[in-house]
Amino acid sequence: MAHEPELRILNPSRYTVAWIAPLEIEVQAALQMLDQVHPGRFPASSGDKYVYHAGEICGHAVIIATFAAGQPYGTNSTTSLASHIKHYFPNLRVGLLVGVAAGFPNFSCSPPRDIRLGDVLVALAVGNDPAILPYGLGKQIGATKFEPLRYGHSLPQTADIIRSAIAKIKASELI
Template structure:
């Protein structure tokens, strides 16, 4: 399989230039914005496209590199943050540039990977977050779905007090989430089928993006730290592993709730557990807080680690694919007419995937 020289995602997706409609696309015909933070997230996201379109001119000063395509009835523009750059400011800059070059984007997704905040072993499936699962931002009583946990006050005994609330994503996306949750109450998610499809059609992705195996999903007690200097947990004390009920299959479970965002990597089990208990955070990441007050988006994160000192990169490709598959599933569900109606609104809305 050929690979684009300028990137590391497959170039063998179908390109629409053999019909008039595809060749007549302009920047104004793209209404869904999709943002990733890492190249591996972009690889999974591009692979989920139903069709790939040729590139288009972009505004002077726009430093983004775009991939254009279609999912269902939606024309989608994808962008990734610059190599080696993460955080809320970089995400906001990428989204601002995207809106300049594609002025009719009103529907946004932030798709990628994040660190999970699992509860202690429980019979409640909502609390049973595992590696490879998907967490989707969802408003809570006192939050729009994303909490900037490095913006507030740290009080006595280390308790965090929130001093502001970020915006919610668009009403159309929130109703789409509700519809998809209801659908999943009757039928299984299509995430496993979407992942299987891209692995079947992209041979180069198979080894890296396949499920790592349930035996490699290990959750240590939050107060047990990884042994320094070791690249894996092979030498970590298994006495500190939490025993969880085995799952019947490798299918990702989708969780809805609060996502914690900050300009720092969460890599401390005790802090993760404290914020989970205090605020109900299900997942930690580093970009969404920079978007919500500028371009409110639906944040979709595949869980690649447990936000503690044991984190490594082995689950990142599969988790990125799971997040991208959920994004595809919700775009298939939301009618294109909803995007068209949003485009008439004076309030700009963006969908971001990371």
Template sequence: MTPLKTLDGPDHYQIAWIAALHIERAAAEAMLDEEHATPTGFTRHSTDANAYTWGRVGDHNIVIASLASGVYGTTSAATTASSLLASLPSIRVGVLVGIGGGIPRPDEESDIRLGDVVMGQPSGRMGGVCQYDLMKAKSGDKRERKGFLGRPPTVLLNALSRIQAFHE
């Protein structure tokens, strides 16, 4: 077995990929072009219980983490991300990758399928993603939005603009 490449510091990793389910983590790890050993000089924060996989996709060194098995939801995702950032302050972009079970189909032109990448785009005063549990049921089968998630990082919105221009 070939020894894994080791980078000389955790600062070489600027993208974090968080998976909610173990099967989604397996898919993330299968996407790696190259797996790495834990970087030299990596110091885990005392509150960080995450298990990491280090590697490269294309030109980007990424670190993969997942929610604890059997523990799901926004609190678990926030804990995983906070712990990751405490140990890896060089992370610039973090993505939670998983199955978008709550993606609406507002019209027939929206053909969203398993495997598609969906990213929130700010509109007006909204950040672009309305979290499923941020709605309040009202009488008459109506719903009232209680809130929304913040907008994606500018670096991702710039990439989105480039993709949109390509498709024009």
């Protein structure tokens, strides 16, 4: 009988970037982005609901998280996963939700905002409008009625470090 090697225990305090990839295909793409994979596992206790991939991108210690197999995707599942991540990894500086879900195209503005797969969206508040808006097309009510949804509640302002990075990128465009 072959003896399996014991996996190294990874330290959750080391990781500063969380990458949430809800779908399996998104996790597979995320794993391909790692410069280095950190083999091992994180310590687990009875209250833990998720396991994570770990590695590095450009010197940043990154965890990649996804839903449990069979878990329905959507805002509730994403919120639950994000809450666990925030609790489990105490030194996170940035959290990213990366996926192939719907963006906010707007062809009526000038220039048109055409968001496609592969584009990167970063939330930045404009005036009194919130930076991030939960969005859905609507919900089915009973067998025959459909209620379109509009803007729901807004999420907190984008973190200062991200807004600072946006300012740096915008300034670089002028050079």
